[in-house]
Amino acid sequence: MKIEIKNLYKSFGDKEVLKNICLSAESGKALGLLGRNGAGKTTTIRILMGLFEANSGEILLDGKKYDREKMHIGYLPEERGLYTKKKILQQLVYFGELKGMKGSEAKRCAHDYLEKFGMLEYENKKLQTLSKGNQQKIQLIAALIDDPDIVILDEPFTGLDPVNAKILKDEVEELISKNKIVLFSSHQMNYIEEFCNDIAILNQGAIVKSGKITDIKKSYPRNKINIGSNDIKEIEKFLLTNCNDLISEVKIVDENLFIELNDENQRNNILKQLSENNFDIDTFNVIEPSLNDIFVEHTVEGI
């Protein structure tokens, strides 16, 4: 299954909030939506959820027109909330029923998930008696109860302790392995990097960067090198005297040597000179830009 968003435009009054958004996501893969607050992530998600209508553009599912009514979508909104004064099992069954499940089926699934998340003992407790992290897990169950084909998680990791984050991580990995389309919106780049093959960075309502994370990283110049060695001071001296014309910056960071080359193609030349001069080298690797760097670079002029 493949979902494609093509040339989506949306404005509220005079304010254009989405400009020519193009995205695609496939089964068994997670797409990360990145962007600063107000960049248009939630609006895009809400159009997918059928809460808003786009001004123009189209959404296709396997090449055909996407019909929200026929889709099973599990949605974890950024703003969490369920019925605080209702019993947990009761409201999970209610959400299951709303999504078209039979009462008994919804009860069984809710039960299974509660057991999986180690929360079976709370099934007859009111939601408000639970901690924030546990409430979030209940909300995730409400989103996933009907085994949806598409899962949209808006900032799923905020407010979770490491143990709960691990549970959620395992669940997301399982969803991906079960061939679901996972749409992931987060500010926590480490999680995006962990799950998502593809990302789309939104800034001021437009996509400023999108594609496979590995490809995006490779598209950056590979001229930053990290060298690990016992002789870094000697290496630094050697490079400054013999290779000064090839290098724009040399510095020692955390007992490693950081070099920035004028030309990325000179990497082998440097490595060759160092080995010819018998320097004892432990590691010699290209420093790729982190997702965080890429994100900041593309969104620094945001809202």
Added chain:
Amino acid sequence: MRQFKSVFKFEFMTHICSKSFIAITVIGMAVCFIMSFLPTFFSDIGSAIGGSEDVKSLPVLVMFNQENFIDEDDENSEIMFLENAFEDYDFMRTELSMSEIRENIKSGENNYAIIFDSNEEIKFIVEKVSIDDRFIRNITSALNTKAKLQIMNTYGIENEQALNLLNSNEYIKTTVDITTSDQTESFWYTYILLFALYMAIMMYGQMIAQNVASEKGTRAMEMLITSAKPTSLMFGKVIAGALAGFLQLFLIFGTAFISYTNSDISSGGIVSKMIGMPMDVLVYVFIFFVLGFLFYAFIYAALGSLANRVEDISMLITPITMVYVLAFVLCMFSMASGNVDSALMKVCSYVPFTSPMVLFVRITMGNILMPEIVVGIVILVAFVFAVGLLASKIYKMGVTMYGNTPKFKDILKLRKAKKI
């Protein structure tokens, strides 16, 4: 439909399991139950603490004014008459002075004293007159009958014939044919049902608005609206509220009905008028309750979805509540003036904001033609659906609106901008 059923079931159970619903229903039923047995209860208490039983057992003092009663036989015949007519009472001739008699009554030694000033003038001395005290009335009536008999005898009419004459009241049968609805008959049940309708819409309308606002406040609404169709949610919620309200009224009025029919006071008064209410009135109550409730509840629910917090509701719903209260006041004034078919009321029969109450009042108390009722109901039904669909859209839009509570003109603007 399945979603609607789920929403309906969930909301209905939420309503009837809520503490306020249970409390109001139980208190309402209890009040009706107690009220219906209160009069019996009081009379029982009255007898238990020395009421009628003791009154009967104490001798009734009888004194004759010696200036007018010279013949002792006359006095004896009066006492004989009283003893025969009122076997429960013991009549005792007395020679005490007036002040002594008064003293006796005051001290509770005797309850009643009858002073025969002459054959035509009788004076009673009692400590106090209670409302249900029939003693004085009955004695007076008996003595009157006796006097009339004596007069008839002097005209040569036999005792038996004279008694027949006196006892039969109905030589001429009268009936009253009223060309319009009998307003005195219908006034009270219309008043009570109108008030019940008013209270139910007010109470449940606000409850629904609060319910929606709290869903928005706890952010459950975004989950709901992305899980189910807004029309299913809106119609499920509102119809569940209407049914819960109807159930509550049914339980309270049902208790009242059963209690009153089983109690001693079921004859006469407002209650018997309520019970004797024509069946078609009940059908109209049902129709207007359902339509009026749905109409207002949809509006309240839509307004609730625009509130950011439960506290914002009162501000949002005030204008619509004002319209509603005005409709109620209009009906009340028209009922009080007796002219429920005024031009204003006729116009209001077609305005959905006022028609549920106005039509109901005109049907029970005025002269309304069938076509007018049908047109009024058709317009109301059409508006209920239109408002329901609009409310669903506003509800859907409301979920994404946080921040300042929108004003009415903002909603219109958004509608124009086709955001919803």
